[in-house]
Amino acid sequence: MIEIVPSILSADFARLAEEIGRVERGGTRMLHLDVMDGHFVPNLTIGPPVVESIRKATRAHLDVHLMIEHPERYAADFVKAGANSVSVHYEASVHLDGTLEMIRKEGAMAGVVLNPATPVSVLEDVLEVADYVLLMSVNPGFGGQKLIPYVLKKVRKLAGMRREKKLALPIEIDGGVHMDNLADVVRAGCDWIVTGSAIFHSTDPEATVREMRKIAAQATAVQV
Ligand code: DX5
Ligand code: ZN
Numbered sequence: 164m165i166e167i168v169p170s171i172l173s174a175d176f177a178r179l180a181e182e183i184g185r186v187e188r189g190g191t192r193m194l195h196l197d198v199m200d201g202h203f204v205p206n207l208t209i210g211p212p213v214v215e216s217i218r219k220a221t222r223a224h225l226d227v228h229l230m231i232e233h234p235e236r237y238a239a240d241f242v243k244a245g246a247n248s249v250s251v252h253y254e255a256s257v258h259l260d261g262t263l264e265m266i267r268k269e270g271a272m273a274g275v276v277l278n279p280a281t282p283v284s285v286l287e288d289v290l291e292v293a294d295y296v297l298l299m300s301v302n303p304g305f306g307g308q309k310l311i312p313y314v315l316k317k318v319r320k321l322a323g324m325r326r327e328k329k330l331a332l333p334i335e336i337d338g339g340v341h342m343d344n345l346a347d348v349v350r351a352g353c354d355w356i357v358t359g360s361a362i363f364h365s366t367d368p369e370a371t372v373r374e375m376r377k378i379a380a381q382a383t384a385v386q387v
Contacts, residue, residue: 164354165349165353165354165355165356165376165379165380165383166192166193166354166355166356167190167191167356167358167372167375167376167379168191168193168194168195168226168335168355168356168357168358169186169191169194169195169357169358169359169362169363169368169372170195170196170197170306170337170357170358170359170362171183171194171195171196171197171217171359171363172195172197172208172306172359173306173307173359173360173362173363173364174359174363175363179216179217179220180220180221182363182368183217183220183221183223185368185369186362186368186369186372187221187223188369189368189369189370189371189372189373189376190372190373190376191223191372192223192224193223193224193225193226193355194217194221194223194224194225194226195226195228195337195357195359196209196213196214196217196225196226196227196228196246197209197228197230198210198227198228198229198230198231198237198241199230199231199303199304200230200231200232202231202232203230203231203232203252203254203255203303204230204303204304205304206304206305211237211240211241211243211244212244214227214241214244214245214246215244215245217245218244218245224247224248225245225246225247225248226246226247226248226250226335226355226357227241227246227248227249227250228250228276228297228337228357229241229249229250229251229252229255229276230252230255230303230304231255232255233255234251234252234255234256234262235251235256235258235261235262235265238251238262238265238266238269239265239266239269241271242266242269242270242271243269246271247271247272248271248272248273248274248294248295249266249271249272249273249274250273250274250275250276250295250297250335251263251266251273251274251275251276252275252276252277252278252303253275253276253277253278253281253285253286254277254278254281259275259289260289260292263275263289263292263293264292267294272294272295273292273293273294274293274294274295274296274297274335275289275293275295275296275297276296276297276298276299276337277296277297277298277299277317278299278302278303279299279300279301279302279311279313279314282317283296283298283317283320283321283324286321286324287324290324290325290328290330290332291328291330293332294332295332295333295334295335295355296321296332296333296334296335297335297336297337297355297357298314298317298318298321298334298335298336298337299314299337299338300314300315300336300337300338300339300340300348301337301338301339303337303338306359306360307359307360307364308338308339309339310338310339310340310344310348311338311339314336315347315348315351318334318336318348318351318352318353319351319352321334321352322334322351322352325352333354333355334352334353334354334355335353335354335355335356335357336348336353336355336356336357337357338357340356340357340358340361341358341360341361342361342371342374342375342378345358345375345378345379345382346378346379346381346382349378349379349382349383350382356375356379358375361375362375
């Protein structure tokens with residue numbers, strides 16, 4: 164099942180509940196929350212208290228993307244705050260297996276994130292214990308960047324590895340997805356499609372989500 168997953172990074176943080184209401188009326192069932200520490204990426208965003216407040220404002224699946232150093236120190240706090248899935252960067256995790264296990268034990272889905280330049284081959288073994296994989300299609304840190312085309316090759320490769328291993332884990336993509344490249348992204352094999360500025364900077368986020376869900380469903384239908 165393809166999900167369009169709005170990233171609130173591009174929303175109006177002073178009106179977050181209203182913004183979330185808009186995308187939910189368009190059919191959103193998952194929300195993407197970007198956590199940045201100013202070290203792993205050159206930007207700062209939100210922490211567990213904000214996730215906790217968002218949890219009270221919506222019943223949607225909260226998908227937390229940790230762009231932080233030492234994710235093992237903070238991941239549990241985000242699950243306790245209400246996250247349904249928490250992903251940690253491969254590049255920031257010295258003990259990735261242990262961190263994934265800890266997230267699962269806390270009661271959330273555990274995801275691995277790869278930066279654009281990190282090959283999917285590093286997932287060869289850990290794929291069996293991850294609940295999903297997030298492939299960054301921009302260098303993490305900011306919304307509104309352009310999708311890096313070679314990442315779609317990585318998506319196809321990962322979809323092949325998933326097939327070979329008979330695994331069903333969702334492939335998530337994050338960064339630079341908009342109306343014009345959405346169908347390509349779906350056809351490459353993505354299941355959870357994060358998109359921030361294309362939704363929240365549009366004049367009607369509700370209609371944009373509805374339209375994106377339609378495009379994604381049509382693209383799946385023609386998938387071979
Ligand atoms: C970037 C974040 C993304 C960002 C995507 O580091 O991880 O989730 O919000 O924004 P767009 O869709 O504008 O590229
Ligand atoms: Zn993200």
